[in-house]
Amino acid sequence: xxxxxxxxxxxxxxxxxxxxxxxxxxxxxxxxxxxxxxxxxxxxxxxxxxxxxxxxxxxxxxxxxxxxxxxxxxxxxxxxxxxxxxxxxxxxxxxxxxxxxxxxxxxxxxxxxxxxxxxxxxxxxxxxxxxxxxxxxxxxxxxxxxxxxxxxxxxxxxxxxxxxxxxxxxxxxxxxxxxxxxxxxxxxxxxxxxxxxxxxxxxxxxxxxxxxxxxxxxxxxxxxxxxxxxxxxxxxxxxxxxxxxxxxxxxxxxxxxxx
Amino acid sequence: xxxxxxxxxxxxxxxxxxxxxxxxxxxxxxxxxxxxxxxxxxxxxxxxxxxxxxxxxxxxxxxxxxxxxxxxxxxxxxxxxxxxxxxxxxxxxxxxxxxxxxxxxxxxxxxxxxxxxxxxxxxxxxxxxxxxxxxxxxxxxxxxxxxxxxxxxxxxxxxxxxxxxxxxxxxxxxxxxxxxxxxxxxxxxxxxxxxxxxxxxxxxxxxxxxxxxxxxxxxxxxxxxxxxxxxxxxxxxxxxxxxxxxxxxxxxxxxxxxxxxxxxxxxxxxxxxxxxxxxxxxxxxxxxxxxxxxxxxxxxxxxxxxxxxxxxxxxxxxxxxxxxxxxxxxxxxxxxxxxxxxxxxxxxxxxxxxxxxxxxxxxxxxxxxxxxxxxxxxxxxxxxxxxxxxxxxxxxxxxxxxxx
Numbered sequence: 244x245x246x247x248x249x250x251x252x253x254x255x256x257x258x259x260x261x262x263x264x265x266x267x268x269x270x271x272x273x274x275x276x277x278x279x280x281x282x283x284x285x286x287x288x289x290x291x292x293x294x295x296x297x298x299x300x301x302x303x304x305x306x307x308x309x310x311x312x313x314x315x316x317x318x319x320x321x322x323x324x325x326x327x328x329x330x331x332x333x334x335x336x337x338x339x340x341x342x343x344x345x346x347x348x349x350x351x352x353x354x355x356x357x358x359x360x361x362x363x364x365x366x367x368x369x370x371x372x373x374x375x376x377x378x379x380x381x382x383x384x385x386x387x388x389x390x391x392x393x394x395x396x397x398x399x400x401x402x403x404x405x406x407x408x409x410x411x412x413x414x415x416x417x418x419x420x421x422x423x424x425x426x427x428x429x430x431x432x433x434x435x436x437x438x439x440x441x442x443x444x445x446x447x448x449x450x451x452x453x454x455x456x457x458x459x460x461x462x463x464x465x466x467x468x469x470x471x472x473x474x475x476x477x478x479x480x481x482x483x484x485x486x487x488x489x490x491x492x493x494x495x496x497x498x499x500x501x502x
Numbered sequence: 503x504x505x506x507x508x509x510x511x512x513x514x515x516x517x518x519x520x521x522x523x524x525x526x527x528x529x530x531x532x533x534x535x536x537x538x539x540x541x542x543x544x545x546x547x548x549x550x551x552x553x554x555x556x557x558x559x560x561x562x563x564x565x566x567x568x569x570x571x572x573x574x575x576x577x578x579x580x581x582x583x584x585x586x587x588x589x590x591x592x593x594x595x596x597x598x599x600x601x602x603x604x605x606x607x608x609x610x611x612x613x614x615x616x617x618x619x620x621x622x623x624x625x626x627x628x629x630x631x632x633x634x635x636x637x638x639x640x641x642x643x644x645x646x647x648x649x650x651x652x653x654x655x656x657x658x659x660x661x662x663x664x665x666x667x668x669x670x671x672x673x674x675x676x677x678x679x680x681x682x683x684x685x686x687x688x689x690x691x692x693x694x695x696x697x698x699x700x701x702x703x704x705x706x707x708x709x710x711x712x713x714x715x716x717x718x719x720x721x722x723x724x725x726x727x728x729x730x731x732x733x734x735x736x737x738x739x740x741x742x743x744x745x746x747x748x749x750x751x752x753x754x755x756x757x758x759x760x761x762x763x764x765x766x767x768x769x770x771x772x773x774x775x776x777x778x779x780x781x782x783x784x785x786x787x788x789x790x791x792x793x794x795x796x797x798x799x800x801x802x803x804x805x806x807x808x809x810x811x812x813x814x815x816x817x818x819x820x821x822x823x824x825x826x827x828x829x830x831x832x833x834x835x836x837x838x839x840x841x842x843x844x845x846x847x848x849x850x851x852x853x854x855x856x857x858x859x860x861x862x863x864x865x866x867x868x869x870x871x872x873x874x875x876x877x878x879x880x881x882x883x884x885x886x887x888x889x890x891x892x893x894x895x896x897x898x899x900x901x902x903x904x905x906x
Contacts, residue, residue: 413674415673
């Protein structure tokens, strides 16, 4: 019964995606519908995850589809922190269609069911996967923010007369949010890597671990470039392109670590 | 009860009249208290308008009192003040207040300060149920207009366009530092706009030290000679340049590495002061007078559509308020209907007390609850219909009046 919660979630995320698209064409009431779609959908998905956790014996998102479900929840949660303000609605247009599509994939593959056949009791493994997913979700949102920042930078450099009509967040706000999101996500990735090392000391370097270390280095470079050398635009470009590494990692995580 | 407005604003009155009827927050609150008598009153006083909103049953008498109060403030007779006054009653008064809160009636349309002033007037007013709801709805309307339209992002002059662009780059301007190059009037005006939004002046670089010191003293910065322009720019986030020099005054060598700190250069001079090559440097954004004009033109073109949207919101909110008032009219009827039904329920329960005597306390509670639920369910439909009929009647009403 609880797995039926996926329908209101899908409906709300879908509604938010459509409303964001409408709001981009004609800003107004549709923006508020979109915001409520995100809020209601995220609450419903939280209820779904709670139901899954309550019924599972151990870690309930141990399949790749289940981890995708959790990943979507983390992405939307990260977006929700500030994304509901009117000036961030363009970011919603990028995030919500992807969230809705990934959740639909998760549903089709059984990731939203409330009875799990495989369950993990290894706390380190659970921590490793949960923090890795949180970090990947954060990097995804940071990429969206960086894209918005680079676009605004381009409009300012080209002195586009209509820039004020777009009602974008300020350049400084986008820069600060990108850096903060990357910093928090990098912290989560560090914990995930440490948990992985603690769980399997002496484990040989497989492609997934190499990818995770590469992602860590990449995002550490983003922070270094921005905070130590002040190369804001380059850091934003790196945060944006880093999302490719993130998706490869996510795919690797799904195919190897989870059933 | 009826909503009544007596007031004057920049549309009818010159500044000599407006300044005489303008009052501060304390006096506005005292005036509202005095005018409320046995009704409700709010005094909205800004540099561009003084308006008295009253909720009263005696229209003519209240209007006289309000006119008299404004004449007393101005220190002239009512007849002398008459040409500068407007009076609105009912729905037009409601729509007017909602337009005012939305910034649609402001001297600079879309400005945001008025919303805070409406809120302050409401907080200091002698409000009862009618004006409380009216002003809360007005503030809500103002917020909606600012959220759902780009009316506030429509600068009408190059200096306000410069300030809006600065906000686009830095967001909240508090903490942003300005350097003025050339202490002319145009540069000072643009700097004033930025300071009004929270920025602070750090340096005024000018050829003539006297003039530079004058502007620095007025706006709160330090005057430096023009050859220290590099130091001024290094400290600044926003540079406003408006000299009468024939060549570029701000060259790329004057700009230090910004290390991720944006620098917005506003060039208001013709011929231009800022070398356009600076725009190619990382984190530097140069806007000359033509760019600012283009921003103004673009926003003016979009402003008409935004105005239409904002007007529609104000009218829709006024309509919502009218519906609320209409249902408020039937509240006494609903209350007496409920009271009568409750009397019948209690009477019938009392009659049956002999039969119910044998019930336990829990069972008696269940009977109480059950009968209450039946009464509520029976009354629900007629109450809804009553409210709908009141709204429909109000909408059909030939006078379209707003009375409570």
